[in-house]
Amino acid sequence: MKESEIIRKKIRNGDFVGQTSGLAEGFAQANLVVLREKEAQDFLLFVQRNPKPCPLLEVTDVGSPYTKYVAQDADLRTDIPKYRVYEKGELVDEPTDITKYWKEDLVAFLLGCSFSFEWALIEAGIPVRHIDAKRNVPMYKTNIKTKPAGIFHGPLVVSMRPIPYDKVVKAATITSRFPNVHGAPIHIGYPELIGIRDLDSPDYGDKPIIKEGDIPVFWACGVTPQAVAIESKVDFMITHSPGHMFITDIRNSELSIF
Amino acid sequence: MKESEIIRKKIRNGDFVGQTSGLAEGFAQANLVVLREKEAQDFLLFVQRNPKPCPLLEVTDVGSPYTKYVAQDADLRTDIPKYRVYEKGELVDEPTDITKYWKEDLVAFLLGCSFSFEWALIEAGIPVRHIDAKRNVPMYKTNIKTKPAGIFHGPLVVSMRPIPYDKVVKAATITSRFPNVHGAPIHIGYPELIGIRDLDSPDYGDKPIIKEGDIPVFWACGVTPQAVAIESKVDFMITHSPGHMFITDIRNSELSIF
Numbered sequence: 001m002k003e004s005e006i007i008r009k010k011i012r013n014g015d016f017v018g019q020t021s022g023l024a025e026g027f028a029q030a031n032l033v034v035l036r037e038k039e040a041q042d043f044l045l046f047v048q049r050n051p052k053p054c055p056l057l058e059v060t061d062v063g064s065p066y067t068k069y070v071a072q073d074a075d076l077r078t079d080i081p082k083y084r085v086y087e088k089g090e091l092v093d094e095p096t097d098i099t100k101y102w103k104e105d106l107v108a109f110l111l112g113c114s115f116s117f118e119w120a121l122i123e124a125g126i127p128v129r130h131i132d133a134k135r136n137v138p139m140y141k142t143n144i145k146t147k148p149a150g151i152f153h154g155p156l157v158v159s160m161r162p163i164p165y166d167k168v169v170k171a172a173t174i175t176s177r178f179p180n181v182h183g184a185p186i187h188i189g190y191p192e193l194i195g196i197r198d199l200d201s202p203d204y205g206d207k208p209i210i211k212e213g214d215i216p217v218f219w220a221c222g223v224t225p226q227a228v229a230i231e232s233k234v235d236f237m238i239t240h241s242p243g244h245m246f247i248t249d250i251r252n253s254e255l256s257i258f
Numbered sequence: 259m260k261e262s263e264i265i266r267k268k269i270r271n272g273d274f275v276g277q278t279s280g281l282a283e284g285f286a287q288a289n290l291v292v293l294r295e296k297e298a299q300d301f302l303l304f305v306q307r308n309p310k311p312c313p314l315l316e317v318t319d320v321g322s323p324y325t326k327y328v329a330q331d332a333d334l335r336t337d338i339p340k341y342r343v344y345e346k347g348e349l350v351d352e353p354t355d356i357t358k359y360w361k362e363d364l365v366a367f368l369l370g371c372s373f374s375f376e377w378a379l380i381e382a383g384i385p386v387r388h389i390d391a392k393r394n395v396p397m398y399k400t401n402i403k404t405k406p407a408g409i410f411h412g413p414l415v416v417s418m419r420p421i422p423y424d425k426v427v428k429a430a431t432i433t434s435r436f437p438n439v440h441g442a443p444i445h446i447g448y449p450e451l452i453g454i455r456d457l458d459s460p461d462y463g464d465k466p467i468i469k470e471g472d473i474p475v476f477w478a479c480g481v482t483p484q485a486v487a488i489e490s491k492v493d494f495m496i497t498h499s500p501g502h503m504f505i506t507d508i509r510n511s512e513l514s515i516f
Contacts, residue, residue, distance in 0.1 A: 169442045173434040189447035
């Protein structure tokens with residue numbers, strides 16, 4: 001049994017309800033977005049048009065809470081430690097199981113997560129400041145618009161990692177190997193050019209730790225689709241709770257395209 | 259007959275003595291360094307230790323002026339439009355033929371040239387400012403030291419291309435596919451961090467044209483090995499004259515590693 005399966009089983013049985021960072025090391029984790037069929041059609045188009053913030057790993061069949069490709073024997077109603085339930089853009093519940101919310105018209109989207117490319121950076125000897133400081137990554141709304149689809153529209157959200165200046169190019173080329181987990185950065189060096197006024201005031205996550213000689217590097221962020229869905233006041237949506245991800249059976253190294 | 263062969267024949271016959279930029283489009287051009295066997299041993303080690311400024315395409319056998327791999331039926335004594343001959347670091351001649359200088363103890367090095375990756379940038383829709391303005395690329399000595407070998411030591415020389423900020427990452431990832439022609443940049447964005455005080459005063463080449471929203475991107479430069487050899491006051495050296503390159507039979511696209 002893979003480590004990922006063991007941990008999913010624990011989560012399913014209610015034996016683990018915490019954050020998943022660092023769990024089942026080497027296995028990719030995924031963001032969850034569950035929508036009704038009607039909005040799911042628009043959302044599928046939205047992620048297709050915005051692959052950098054929304055790298056799609058799997059979409060379930062309508063009504064099915066089971067993954068076919070990214071994990072074996074997984075049930076998306078029970079195998080994530082904590083969920084968030086939204087109605088018309090408002091948070092209404094934060095359960096550890098969504099069986100009672102599941103309906104025949106729901107579709108689940110699993111989207112790649114930056115944990116995987118952070119693993120690749122660390123493997124390459126590139127420090128990841130917020131991980132070293134046990135903080136959350138700082139995230140910012142930008143002046144870059146996502147490509148709209150149906151009811152979904154809004155700004156691109158980016159995560160920022162301060163990278164030592166002599167490792168910036170390596171960070172860009174390494175993450176370009178991982179398009180399914182946001183891929184190459186979308187900007188290097190000048191926050192004001194993408195509409196970010198103050199790096200010390202992120203829109204989500206924690207204040208960054210920037211060391212001397214660090215250059216700010218920005219990647220498209222998986223918060224984008226959730227932020228866009230909330231702002232679009234979609235009727236009904238379930239997501240994972242921040243930091244409480246779905247653990248797949250795919251190894252991070254398998255996500256590299258070369 | 260390939261276009262590259264046709265042009266080499268013209269050059270050999272003395273029918274062409276100009277710069278090679280834009281000639282035999284699609285074919286890679288190469289820098290030439292010719293040294294005596296004794297210094298060639300050190301130089302081979304130097305290029306092995308510094309592959310980014312010195313991407314080695316071919317080394318000839320001792321005493322042979324003929325290429326075996328990068329071009330068919332080429333004679334390095336006659337197939338370059340113009341040469342430079344140095345004695346103890348001083349320029350002593352700039353002939354169009356080096357037959358009279360050739361000796362049995364000489365070794366020729368052919369090194370990859372940035373023309374090839376500029377071709378890749380242009381193919382990808384990334385403007386190359388100095389080409390658009392028909393100028394030479396600006397080049398700068400940095401505070402980055404090359405790894406020394408024998409008598410060869412000195413600073414890394416870089417070329418700089420101003421790139422629109424929203425194309426910088428693409429420029430980095432595209433050129434990373436071409437390690438044989440300097441590969442990925444060595445620095446992005448902050449010239450002072452690599453010891454460059456004034457972008458408007460390059461050590462070699464022309465003053466840059468930087469448009470609004472451009473970010474300076476720096477690549478290791480093929481001038482490095484020549485500059486290092488001159489500064490090391492090597493007894494005897496022949497190089498191509500700047501801009502007068504050796505035209506190979508290798509297509510630029512073949513140099514891509516993926």
